[in-house]
Amino acid sequence: MTHRDSHPWHVPDDQVTRYAEGTLPEPDAWSLEKHVEDCTRCASRVSAAVGGTAAGAVLAAVRAAVLEPAPAAAVAAKPVPGPAVRTPAPEAAVAARPATGAVGRRPVVSRTARLLWAAGPAVRGAWLPAVLGVAVAAAALSYGAGFPGARALLLAVAPVVPVAGVALSYGPHADPLHEVTAATPGGGLRLALIRTVAVLAVSLPLLTLTGLLLPASGAPAAAAWLLPGLALALASLALASFVGCRAAAGVTGGGWLCAVLTPVAVAPGDAAAPRLAEQLSRCLDGVAAQGAWAAAAVLSATLLAARRPAYDRPLRP
Incomplete structure (x- = not known):
């Protein structure tokens, strides 16, 4: 179990469902989005719930458009292989994720x-x-x-x-x-x-x-x-x-x-x-x-x- 999977508190199922439906009150939604920044278990659950709604189909189409292959001229120049990309959290939480250091740790000043x-x-x-x-x-x-x-x-x-x-x-x-x-x-x-x-x-x-x-x-x-x-x-x-x-x-x-x-x-x-x-x-x-x-x-x-x-x-x- 990684550190991100050992969070002592997890989002209740009813809050996951209401967040995906867009009926969760704003303070609770902010709390959920803050939590999934550091908890991959809840991030996966929320992402799956959002994917099962009408908004999920739209998000999937947007993601496919962003990740579809580039034109042939650009494909010719292969990028240098990098480290494996971490499975993204729900879109709202990913957009709000704060910047971290090179090893994923928050700066000491922060x-x-x-x-x-x-x-x-x-x-x-x-x-x-x-x-x-x-x-x-x-x-x-x-x-x-x-x-x-x-x-x-x-x-x-x-x-x-x-x-x-x-x-x-x-x-x-x-x-x-x-x-x-x-x-x-x-x-x-x-x-x-x-x-x-x-x-x-x-x-x-x-x-x-x-x-x-x-x-x-x-x-x-x-x-x-x-x-x-x-x-x-x-x-x-x-x-x-x-x-x-x-x-x-x-x-x-x-x-x-x-x-x-x-x-x-x-x-x-x-x-x-x-x-x-x-x-x-x-x-x-x-x-x-x-x-x-x-x-x-x-x-x-x-x-x-x-x-x-x-x-x-x-x-x-």
Whole structure:
């Protein structure tokens, strides 16, 4: 089996039939044509289906006219034999096939560009400077203003940062072509997870390192927020399949902030920092708390897997 024949997803038979009949919606047709660029198995099936329609006879006549022998004067000059020609995919897909290198591999620059596009705002735009701003502000509060609860405040805000990054990375507001990309094999939940991983890869080490540099002052360990941050990000993705990314981020991120900041809001001014550290210890410290966050992450991932078909359609704004 070649690499092109080992694609993990193949076009359903009903979509092949509807594509050949010309009744498949445009986003699904674009998805199919993109898929057959790299899957010879589906390309052969689609080509056979198209060949069995009325359009197939027209395409066969055109192909015969193109491939019929040249005039005698031209036949006299035989071309130098070359490598075997690969069986063509359906005409629409062949016309859209991107250029590849001499050995059939995509250029490195093209792969890098696609990776940066898939990563989304985590590696471009204003999101990365915003995360850096959170880290710098925490350090400035601790060492510049002498605020004793800087680590506690950072731990209260840190789990919301990945949630905000996920909300800004995927959806109609993040992609002008969201309706098209959601219908492609490389879009949908796969693209949302790629961007979530990019968000976590940037925010987790940066904010955790910042927390290590700040005085503890009774706050939990600097890495105590990692499981909550992961659980909230997964919960946001699962909830987004119902209400959209921004609304889901508002529910999960806002719920976390209310849980940790409400007791602080009613505390006297001089007791705010100790009360915040105490509340964070309840939410983050200990095997029971971390185990609960791990269970929440697993449940969110399970719900997200069950809701995967919702990502095959454009999400709500």
